[in-house]
Amino acid sequence: MRRELLERAEKERSFDLVVIGGGITGAGIFRRAVASGLKALLVEQRDFAWGTSSRSGKMVHGGLRYIKQGQCKLTYHAVRERERLLKEYPELVSPLRFAIPVRRGEKLNRLLYKTGLTLYDLFAGRKSHTYVENSKSTIFGMRQDVEGFYTFHDAVTDDAALTLHTIKEGISLGGIAINYAKAVYWERSGKIKSVIVKEQETGKEIEFLTQTIVVAAGIWSDMWDASIPLRRLRGSHLIIEKKIPLEHAVALIHPHDKRPLYFMPWMGKLLLGTTDIDHFDNPNREPAIDRQEVEYLLEALNFWFPETEITSNDIISTYSGVRAVLFKGKRDPSKETRDHILKVYDDGIVVITGGKLTTFDYMAKKVVGILHRFLSVKKGILKKTAIAFTPPPEDPVEAILHAAREGLCLHLEDIMIRRTRLALPRKDKGFPALERAKPALIKILNWDEARWVKEIEAYQKTLKNYGLPL
Ligand SMILES: Cc1cc2nc3c(=O)[nH]c(=O)nc-3n(C[C@H](O)[C@H](O)[C@H](O)COP(=O)(O)OP(=O)(O)OC[C@H]3O[C@@H](n4cnc5c(N)ncnc54)[C@H](O)[C@@H]3O)c2cc1C
Numbered sequence: 001m002r003r004e005l006l007e008r009a010e011k012e013r014s015f016d017l018v019v020i021g022g023g024i025t026g027a028g029i030f031r032r033a034v035a036s037g038l039k040a041l042l043v044e045q046r047d048f049a050w051g052t053s054s055r056s057g058k059m060v061h062g063g064l065r066y067i068k069q070g071q072c073k074l075t076y077h078a079v080r081e082r083e084r085l086l087k088e089y090p091e092l093v094s095p096l097r098f099a100i101p102v103r104r105g106e107k108l109n110r111l112l113y114k115t116g117l118t119l120y121d122l123f124a125g126r127k128s129h130t131y132v133e134n135s136k137s138t139i140f141g142m143r144q145d146v147e148g149f150y151t152f153h154d155a156v157t158d159d160a161a162l163t164l165h166t167i168k169e170g171i172s173l174g175g176i177a178i179n180y181a182k183a184v185y186w187e188r189s190g191k192i193k194s195v196i197v198k199e200q201e202t203g204k205e206i207e208f209l210t211q212t213i214v215v216a217a218g219i220w221s222d223m224w225d226a227s228i229p230l231r232r233l234r235g236s237h238l239i240i241e242k243k244i245p246l247e248h249a250v251a252l253i254h255p256h257d258k259r260p261l262y263f264m265p266w267m268g269k270l271l272l273g274t275t276d277i278d279h280f281d282n283p284n285r286e287p288a289i290d291r292q293e294v295e296y297l298l299e300a301l302n303f304w305f306p307e308t309e310i311t312s313n314d315i316i317s318t319y320s321g322v323r324a325v326l327f328k329g330k331r332d333p334s335k336e337t338r339d340h341i342l343k344v345y346d347d348g349i350v351v352i353t354g355g356k357l358t359t360f361d362y363m364a365k366k367v368v369g370i371l372h373r374f375l376s377v378k379k380g381i382l383k384k385t386a387i388a389f390t391p392p393p394e395d396p397v398e399a400i401l402h403a404a405r406e407g408l409c410l411h412l413e414d415i416m417i418r419r420t421r422l423a424l425p426r427k428d429k430g431f432p433a434l435e436r437a438k439p440a441l442i443k444i445l446n447w448d449e450a451r452w453v454k455e456i457e458a459y460q461k462t463l464k465n466y467g468l469p470l
Helices: 002-012 024-035 064-068 072-088 107-124 159-172 218-223 291-304 360-374 396-405 412-419 431-445 449-466
Strands: 014-020 040-043 093-103 130-133 146-157 176-178 181-187 193-199 205-215 230-240 249-253 260-266 269-273 315-326 340-344 349-354
Touching: 002 176, 002 205, 014 024, 024 040, 024 159, 024 349, 024 360, 040 159, 040 181, 064 072, 064 107, 072 093, 072 107, 072 146, 072 360, 093 107, 107 146, 146 159, 159 176, 159 412, 205 360, 218 230, 218 315, 218 349, 230 291, 249 291, 260 291, 269 291, 291 315, 315 349, 315 449, 340 360, 349 360, 396 412, 396 431, 412 449, 431 449
Parallel strands: 014 040, 014 205, 040 176, 093 249, 205 349
Antiparallel strands: 093 146, 130 146, 181 193, 193 205, 230 269, 230 315, 249 260, 260 269, 340 349
16 A cells, blocks of 8 residues: 555655654644545655654543643643544543542542542533542552542543554545655745655655645754754553552552553553653654653552562563653653644745644644644535444454555554554564464565565564563
8 A cells, every 4th residue: 555655656656745753643634634635645664653742641641740831722632632533533542531549648639639639520411520538449459558549531542553543544545655755955035934754664756736834843843943842751561460450550659759640451461651851862762761761661660569579680671762842941841732733834834733632633633723724725624534443353363364455554563563462462572473473474575585584683673672670
């Protein structure tokens, strides 16, 4: 499918819109733009969702903590979006029960949680929170001074799958999206602009003409618009052996800095996140967890679950994502606003970054509305979802082949890290399944032995960023 899309793009050359960036933000804009009648091309420098959109906390949520920070508007929109996505994407977005433990003597916290959760429910238009005494419901291994829990509902998704599905919807509606195609240069004077895109497999540069451009390049956005003071913040996660039989998510306050963390079941294991620190590395390098982050996360876990004793030996894998936030000079990274940054230029260029996975479609609607001001295209509307989501097969070999057959993967790591996720919850990183899948896989992808060896080596190298720091 990728080859056909590339050929079509080269043939058509001229578009109403070029979207730079194939994370959830670009994907949402692409889908809405195509549905609204625009001829749109999306280009992604690596794989779709390679950036932050496959490395998030996986929650479709309002963000309770933003209420505490006074960012009620952000929470309101996110809660409304959560409710809508639950209805529109039931196969991709599922309800997730949360418990917030309350320790003895935490009177103020209890009041704060109650107020926050009441507002949360008001925004959603339904009551989901309740308080449960610890004597009635306990969480295995949790500290003895927990006297009760607030429980409420949020939602969870597979961020990479949501991104890819959104892109596929845009394609099914007639749009063109190409991964491993990097925008390297633009010429933006005049009504018709040009974007030079380098196809990463061949190195070939192709010029596309367009009336409007959306830069949805996440932490790379300031490379296109230096006027945005971006702060890059890294959040890292641990995937841990399921030593605690957790059925739902738990919100945990870190004992040192009082930051909220979450701990939840994920793909048969437990997911703990996240840190929030400045990320000064080159954005083109895979982000990875450092030793202090591992210690920080384990410290919180062992504070709340002292009986279980979780150590680094229980960590199966790790992953880190980098957020783009507007630099407002706060000392504490967690105090910087998580709202999106939107810049609209008179010549039809729109730059959008930051925000949340949860609000991707809210941002998309806003941006597509703006784009129509620059174009004289008859506006169409997106009628619910365009195509049904097919979950990957449970059998790992079948899942690998299913991803390869879909025709958008170029490398082994696309299949193992973002499509099947076999790299993350399994100690064996999916290698035995890969060996079994190999004969059929190399046929589907048209690879010879030399390419296979190269792909395995590259996958092993990438995996180093998903493990413990050396
Ligand atoms: C640790 C962490 C946890 C989070 N948890 C949650 C959560 O639980 N719930 C929630 O709602 N939100 C969460 N977020 C926020 C959410 O993940 C991000 O807001 C969202 O993924 C950003 O998507 P994006 O498309 O803007 O950026 P990205 O996903 O980074 O996409 C940008 C893309 O642009 C591409 N690109 C860059 N330059 C070029 C170029 N020149 N040509 C072509 N392509 C280019 C990149 O390769 C990249 O794929 C979290 C964020 C972090 C960091």
